[in-house]
Amino acid sequence: MVHKINPAELQKTVSSVPMISASASRLLQITSQPDHEVMDVVNLVKTDANLTARVLKVVNSAAYGLVNQISSVDRAVSYLGQQVIVSIAIESCAGELFAKELSGYEAVGGDLWKHDLRAAIAAREVVIQSGADLSPDLAFTAGLLHDIGKALISDYLRGSAPEAVALINSHDSLDYLAAEEHLVGVDHTIAGEALAKAWQLPPELTAVIRHHHQPSQAEEAWRPLVYAVHLGDSIAMMGGFGTGSDSMRYKLDPHYADFIQINANILANVMLVVDTEFNKLSEGLSDTGEKS
């Protein structure tokens, strides 16, 4: 049966999650700076032998179909782009968390990673195609991390999906976030924020994790970024990549229009690109043979 998660339990759950690696942590710090250089990323990758090996494995995988093998980190980073490097770094240190079976949402293992990857690509593409004044790479990173809280509260929600759905169906104003709060006392954005703090993530990433369903409540400085991920998240669900029972059961905040100019045509184009990019990226990442 579900019960309310008390603060001590939440802390215990957070501390049961392994820390992200030092290089992943630094990579998130670096790529969050608007004025960082590609060389900063290259140099960081070079300091981590494990990360270097994985980056080279991905760039030389069949998904990218290179005729000549790439053996230098510099070329691999510029060829793959920073978003792929971030994905590799996060997946190699927190892959288990993202691969967790979200039984509380009746979703299978791997659904969270796929949803986050789709949301990341979509957020990035929304920024690019709308011409918003934001870093596309930052939007990607934020999208990749936005739902980590689900992995923390899913076990507490086990068996509750029918009740959550019934609750939303009988109350017009409730979304899945409210249902989580009602059922276990802590929604996935609050749990995610607790993990973000334990991981010492940069403030803009923490803001996205905390406010991606209510972007207007984010600190003003991060609001455009939070809206970009808000849209990326919706696009991921619309494209059929949710995380189970909560899919589509969140509210769209139309005030995104204050920061992001997007019309039906741009949205359709974004959805097309997301499909193509997702297939390429997930093929490349799975080719490293370390993730199912």
Place this chain on the structure above:
Amino acid sequence: MGQIILGVGDFGASNIPEDTIKTFALGSCVSVIFLDPKTRCVGMAHIALPDSTINKAKAAEKPGYFADTAIPALLAQMAELGCDKRGKGIIVKLCGGANVMDTNDTFQIGKRNALSIKKILWSYGMGAIAEDLGGNYSRTVSISVAAGQVILSSPGKPNWQL
């Protein structure tokens, strides 16, 4: 022989009674299901977007992706299995086309997909006898060729039939 799984933008048809055609997690996508009582043939398309004019190259490579190219492509495939080329006598069912909550016009792709599909069907003189469209949830849909029964499922809900 088994399960035919359709991804986004795929379409398929079968007249083998043991086959099941299935597509997972329709969000704003719409599944068009064709059943031909005469040939006992069943077809399905998993349509993502209403209009192929935004990307002709994609439409050529994956006609099932867009409403206006998917329906002719599915009809052509079913014609190879002996169905009428213009869809005469074919029973149509539609499902999917969900939207996120409080959606605005721009994000109503689910609704635009359904409208576009209906318009195209209408141009063939076809119309759906059953539909389960809209709402704020994702749907997985499967149909067994022998029974012609459309089964829908969604996490947190009991399965239902269309």
